[in-house]
Amino acid sequence: MLYSDLRDWISKVEEFGELRKVEGVDWNLEIGAITEIYARNEPFPAILFDKIQGYPAGYRVLVGVHHQSLKKLCLTTHLSLDYGQKEFIAAWKERLNHPRMIAPRVVDSGPVLENVLEGKDIDLLSLPVPYWHENDGGRYLGTANVVISRDIDEGWVNLGCYRVMVHDSDTLALYISPGKHGRIMREKYFAQARPFPVAISFGDDPLLIMAAGNQLPWGSSEYDYAGGIRGEPFEVLIGPHTGLPIPAHSEITIEGEVWPDEHRREGPYGEWTGYYASGQRSEPVLKVKRMMHRNNPIITGAPSSRPPGGSDDGLIRAAFIWDYMEKAGVPDVKGVALYQGRFLIAVSIRQRYPGHAKQAGMIASQCRTGAYMGRYVVVVDDDTDVFDINDVLWAVCTRSDPEKDIDLLRRCWSSPLDPVLPKTAKNLNSRAIIDATRPYEWMKEFPVVSGASEDLKKRVIEIYGKYFA
Numbered sequence: 021m022l023y024s025d026l027r028d029w030i031s032k033v034e035e036f037g038e039l040r041k042v043e044g045v046d047w048n049l050e051i052g053a054i055t056e057i058y059a060r061n062e063p064f065p066a067i068l069f070d071k072i073q074g075y076p077a078g079y080r081v082l083v084g085v086h087h088q089s090l091k092k093l094c095l096t097t098h099l100s101l102d103y104g105q106k107e108f109i110a111a112w113k114e115r116l117n118h119p120r121m122i123a124p125r126v127v128d129s130g131p132v133l134e135n136v137l138e139g140k141d142i143d144l145l146s147l148p149v150p151y152w153h154e155n156d157g158g159r160y161l162g163t164a165n166v167v168i169s170r171d172i173d174e175g176w177v178n179l180g181c182y183r184v185m186v187h188d189s190d191t192l193a194l195y196i197s198p199g200k201h202g203r204i205m206r207e208k209y210f211a212q213a214r215p216f217p218v219a220i221s222f223g224d225d226p227l228l229i230m231a232a233g234n235q236l237p238w239g240s241s242e243y244d245y246a247g248g249i250r251g252e253p254f255e256v257l258i259g260p261h262t263g264l265p266i267p268a269h270s271e272i273t274i275e276g277e278v279w280p281d282e283h284r285r286e287g288p289y290g291e292w293t294g295y296y297a298s299g300q301r302s303e304p305v306l307k308v309k310r311m312m313h314r315n316n317p318i319i320t321g322a323p324s325s326r327p328p329g330g331s332d333d334g335l336i337r338a339a340f341i342w343d344y345m346e347k348a349g350v351p352d353v354k355g356v357a358l359y360q361g362r363f364l365i366a367v368s369i370r371q372r373y374p375g376h377a378k379q380a381g382m383i384a385s386q387c388r389t390g391a392y393m394g395r396y397v398v399v400v401d402d403d404t405d406v407f408d409i410n411d412v413l414w415a416v417c418t419r420s421d422p423e424k425d426i427d428l429l430r431r432c433w434s435s436p437l438d439p440v441l442p443k444t445a446k447n448l449n450s451r452a453i454i455d456a457t458r459p460y461e462w463m464k465e466f467p468v469v470s471g472a473s474e475d476l477k478k479r480v481i482e483i484y485g486k487y488f489a
């Protein structure tokens with residue numbers, strides 16, 4: 021275990037120089053704009069905002085939890101801090117292949133209980149909730165959060181990262197897209213005309229936040245999965261109103277219920293696609309019954325912006341897709357990379373038999389992690405570097421013939437967030453699978469690739485590299 025909770029994580033990040041501290045900003049738009057500008061810096065620092073205008077010193081907001089920084093991502097997931105992209109994905113594949121699940125441990129006290137508010141005392145806006153983007157429909161408390169819920173039939177606990185807007189002092193809007201586990205769980209409660217109980221942590225261990233954003237199979241608890249990565253169970257308190265397990269080291273948690281028959285406007289919110297595509301809608305309200313927070317609480321945030329923006333877990337998603345492909349029986353996958361969030365998946369294979377490339381493309385596009393809101397899958401040979409977008413485009417431009425090598429899948433799993441779909445027909449989109457491998461049936465005769473061999477390059481660099489140093 022490389023760190024114990026969010027505060028310890030922050031101090032480790034500060035030690036390796038990727039933390040910035042900013043004081044005196046306005047929660048109204050300034051935190052969002054600063055994040056958007058510096059999200060494009062390499063590596064993206066974590067930014068801790070303190071002394072936010074109108075709020076007590078110590079009430080903080082933290083952004084850039086691990087996005088665009090491999091070192092922070094390694095810290096978050098308890099891997100060696102000097103890993104490169106390939107080692108990182110290899111380590112993750114190994115993890116997914118030999119998953120370790122450690123269930124949380126129930127305790128009866130924890131720092132989140134330092135302040136407990138119920139009834140009239142609940143005031144969500146006592147926290148410096150940012151108004152992130154200029155055209156948002158409200159202040160979003162949940163952008164890098166952990167929504168905890170239980171399946172009414174099967175009893176297991178799901179964690180999902182789903183956005184949360186503040187309506188007023190004790191009412192929230194929770195937006196979960198169709199097909200997400202939290203949404204399915206909500207529908208089961210609503211079908212019985214019962215309110216849907218949830219607990220939501222708004223500031224937490226980055227590993228829990230990341231786990232809540234990962235696509236585990238139905239029935240598999242992200243709590244146990246995150247505990248397994250950490251190698252130690254997460255400590256949880258049982259919420260008195262919901263019976264749900266709440267992270268004892270959470271900065272801020274609420275317990276409440278989503279009501280089936282009471283709706284208010286949710287959104288719009290600047291989304292990860294770089295658009296306001298899902299607009300605003302009428303969503304059932306979440307009534308807060310209890311609010312808990314540590315002294316000097318920290319809200320964690322990941323406001324999205326045009327990709328590569330601030331909420332990207334592409335490397336982990338790539339490892340998931342690779343793992344799902346292997347489990348579906350696709351051999352010799354050599355690399356997987358994602359671009360533009362999840363819109364483009366590049367997969368490299370060593371072609372072994374006719375149809376192998378098609379199989380790889382179809383499965384990458386429809387496995388658990390690849391299926392939601394994708395657009396293009398490009399399959400390349402293993403002499404193409406999937407991490408180099410120019411290499412991927414070179415393969416597309418030189419090894420695919422559009423007429424034969426592009427297949428379309430229709431009516432796939434999309435979302436109201438998909439910018440290219442009209443308002444009247446959201447949720448279903450198409451996919452293009454581009455086979456940019458050498459055609460199998462005559463691959464041996466395919467034109468030879470030009471360029472110096474690795475041996476030749478190595479030799480000249482050794483001798484003449486000094487002139488370019």
Ligand SMILES: Cc1cc2nc3c(=O)[nH]c(=O)nc-3n(C[C@H](O)[C@H](O)[C@H](O)COP(=O)(O)O)c2cc1C
Nearest residue numbers: 180181182183196197200201202233234235322331
């Ligand atoms: C920063 C971030 C924000 C997200 N916001 C939302 C959201 O508002 N609504 C949603 O349905 N999914 C959102 N997602 C995606 C889900 O968290 C993701 O699909 C996850 O797998 C859901 O958990 P589940 O598989 O248990 O449903 C977000 C992901 C991240 C990383």
Ligand SMILES: [Mn+2]
Nearest residue numbers: 178179201236
């Ligand atoms: Mn899940």
